[in-house]
Amino acid sequence: MKAYAALRHAILLATTLALTLPGIGHAAARIGHVEASGQPLDQVLKLSAEQIAERTDGRVEFSVFPSSQLGNARAMTEAVQLGMQDAVVVPAAFIGGFNPLVSILDIPYLIPTSDDQANALRKSEFGRALLDSFKEKGFEAVALWPGGFKHFTSNKKLEGIGDFKGQKFRIMDSRVLRAQFEAVGAQAMPIPFGDVYTSLQTGVVDGQENPLDSIARMKFHEVQKYLLLSAHGVVENVVLFSPTFWAGLSDADKKTVRQVFVDNALELAKVKGENQKQALEEIKAAGLTINELDDAEQQALREKMYPAARDAFLDQAGDKGQTLIDLYESVYSDITE
DSSP, rough: OHHHHHHHHHHHHEEEEEEEETOOOOOEEEOOSSSSSSSSHHHHHHHHHHHHHHHHSSSSSEEEEEETTTHHEEEEEEHHTTTTTEEEEGGGGTTTOOOGGGGGGGTTTSSSSOOOOOOHHHHHHHHHHHHHGGGHHHHHHHHEEEEEEEEEEEEOSSSSSSSSOOOOEEEOOOOHHHHHHHHTEEEEEOGGGGGGHHHHHHHOOSSSOHHHHHHHHTGGGGSSEEEEEOOOOEEEEEEEOOOOHHSOOOHHHHHHHHHHHHHHHHHHHHHHHHOOOOOHHHHHHTTEEEEEOOOOHHHHHHHHHHHHHHHHHHHHHHHHHHHHHHHHHHHHHHOOO
C-alpha cells in the first residue's frame, strides 16, 4: 500500500508540474469511453476534440480512446479521480458509487423526449447543480451528454401498464430502477450487460430496457417478441475531467472546453436520433410485435413509476438529494409548460 501511495503521489506531482511550469502552454489529454469506435458518442467526441484544438490554437488537444481501451467504466473513472487519466465520458448509471446524486438520472420520465427541452434541462440550474456535485468527489464535471431513450422489450405480451405485472425484467444494479419496475408489479433482476442476451434466450428474465440502437447492436430483438416504445428513461453520460488536468488550463481554455462539450450535447442527440431510426427498422424487420404508448398512457405510466423511483433515490441521497429533486421539479415545470 505504501508503494502504491508513493506511485500515486509521484504521478500527481509529475502531472501537476507538466501542466504548470512556466513556458509550457500545451495540454495533451487522454479521454476514454466505453462505446465502440465510430458509434455516435465516439463521433461527436472526436468532433469536439477537433473543435477544441482549433479554438484554443492547439493549446488543448485530446486523444480519444474508444472501446474501453483505457479500462472499463469504473477503472477509467477511478483513474480520472486519481489524476492518472485526464478525462472520461461515462454512463451515469455506472458511477453512482462515486457520486450517489447522479443516480437521479435513473429516475424514469426525468428528461423530456424533445431534444430542445432535454438540452435546456441539461444546461439549466438543475444540470449545473448536478455537475457541481462532482467537485467534492474529486472530479471536474463539465457536461451531460445524451445516450438515448430507453424502451421495453419482452417475450410476454407488452402493450400497456397492465402487462408489466408478474413479468421479470433485467436491470442494471440500481435501487431506483428496481423501484421503477416494482411500481407496476414487475420483478427486477440485476444482470451484467454481457449476460442479457442469454438470460432473455433461456427465460431467466422476460424482458429488458435499453435504447433502440443498443437493442439492435446486442441482437436482443432476436430473442424477444414484443417491443413497447415508451422512451421512459435515458442512458445519460457525464463528461468528467481530472481536477489535476483541469487546473493546468487557463481560464479562457477552460471556458472553451466546457462550452464545446455543452454545445455538442445537442449534436450528439441528433446523431443518436438517426441511429435510433435505423435500429427501429432493423427491429421491425425481425418481426417483433411493436406497440407505442400514446400521451395519456405515457402520463399514466409516469404517474406510477416516477414517484416510486424518486422516493428510492431520496432514500439513498438524503437532504442533498431532496434539494436536487426540488430544483429539478421546478425547472422541469418551467421547461415543459
